Amino acid sequence: MTMPDALANKNVEGSGVRARVQRFGGYLAGMIMPNIGAFIAWGLITALFIPDGWLPNEDLAELVGPMIIYLLPLLIGYTGGRMVHGQRGAVVGAVATMGVVVGSDVPMFLGAMIIGPLAAYVIKLVDDAIQGKVATGFEMLVDNFSAGIVGGAMAILGRLAIGPVVDRLVEWVENGVDFLVDENLLPLASIFVEPAKVLFLNNAVNHGVLTPLGTIESQEAGRSILFMVESNPGPGLGILLAYMFFGPRSLRPTAPGAIIIQFLGGIHEIYFPYILMKPKLILAPIAGGASALMVGTLLDAGLVSAPAPGSIFAYFAVTPKGGYFDMLAVVVVGAGVSFAVASALMGFGRGERDEEPALPEAAAA
Amino acid sequence: MPSVNGADVRKVVIACDAGMGSSVMVASTLSKKLKKYDVAVVHMPVNEIPADTPVVLCHAGLADRARSIAPGAVIVPFQMFMGDPAFAKVENAIKGGGVLES
DSSP states (O other), X not given: OOHHHHHHXXXXXXXXXXHHHHHHHHHHHHHHGGGHHHHHHHHHHHHHHSTTSSSOOHHHHTTHHHIIIIIHHHHHHHHHHHHHHHHHHHHHHHHHXXXXXXXXXXXXXXXXXHHHHHHHHHHHHHHHHHTTOSOTTOHHHHHHHHHHHHHHHHHHHIIIIXXXXXXXXXXXXXXXXXXXXXXXXXXXXXXXXXXXXXIIIHHHHIIIIIHHHHHHHHHHHSOBTTHHHHHOHHHHHXXXXXXXXXXXXXXXXXXXXHHIIIIITOOGGGGHHHHHTSGGGGHHHHHHHXXXXXXXXXXXXXXXXXXXSOOHHHHHHTXXXXXXXXXHHHHHHHHHHHHHHHHHHTGGGTTOOOOOOOOOTTSOO | OOEEEGGGOOEEEXXXXXXXXXHHHHHHHXXXXXXXXXXXXXXXXXXXXXXXXXXXXXXXXXXXXXHHHOTTSEEEEESOSSSOHHHHHXXXXXXXXXXXXX
């Protein structure tokens, strides 16, 4: 059931499709990732100062609402605008984002990811159209007012048209996610997420989709399991441990260093090559991730904010008070199942000639 | 096919998806090795590689994307993030003045 999926993705490798999907995902993640520090600041303040946090404090807890409603979407809209048209695009993108933020009940991450780049694209078109046609000495006047007018107009458009539509869209997506979690179907996500991950869609999946959704859920429920879908350091640890004990002998010595970088440093990319060179091993993180999510669903586990990078230290930092056992259960089950499956797929090292692993093409290039 | 002589390389770009994780790690190891040849090593997202970049190192899984964004650059793909032969190849080309090709 799962193999064809992994293989289908494998076959896409090398063609332009994969590069295009990666590129689009890169834009989504590129709006969120530079701002992860702000998500973490919000998460830490929330975990500390809300009524059932570590140091409940009413004054400081007032930061929580405005930070998630205004600061985070504005940063996303600003960054999205900057990607399209530099500093001017960033400013117009942030102004336009205000249009979708105001009047919405939910943090408008999705709205910001749409209207930020869109508004920047509009001012880019305007800039291109009037370039070279402005009378000498009037450049600053024209530049400032074109940005102001476009930004203001996009904010109005956002408030009246885009905001309400995105609001409804987010509601549907939230209901869909709730349904998956309530029906214990979330573990199925691993079937898609883990293969996507090793094809370097990890940031697109996690920060393009799961971080915004998880943050919305966390604001309402105080925690979200969506943060643990892609970033769980357990399954990757399981793979690397399996390589350490049962992998090809030439690769065994590389595993401990990779474990430090992956599990402690949170750079998951380090284990992708170990799967790409033995593609059937993708079953291990799928099984590990799905088991971890099953346990997480049953325990009602979750994190307060995005653990980024997906390091065990980041996990500890964003675990809600009283949620440590659940969090560790998710990580340990993910690692254990992934290790068991990967070890079995490698025959527990039996009959393992010290073959050079078959690297995919371009290895020697 | 773009190519460049290692002796002319003054800057090497390490690219990854976000330009914040694995590329930073690779860049910090490689810059220690290339410092003595007066070669700068920088990291960035694949999507933001400048078109005039001479040499780009990135994981083989991202090489297509790098090629479409910087068609004039020599793209050197690697498989492993540590100890890949590609790193030694680039270092040797810079040290001894060999030719690097995509």
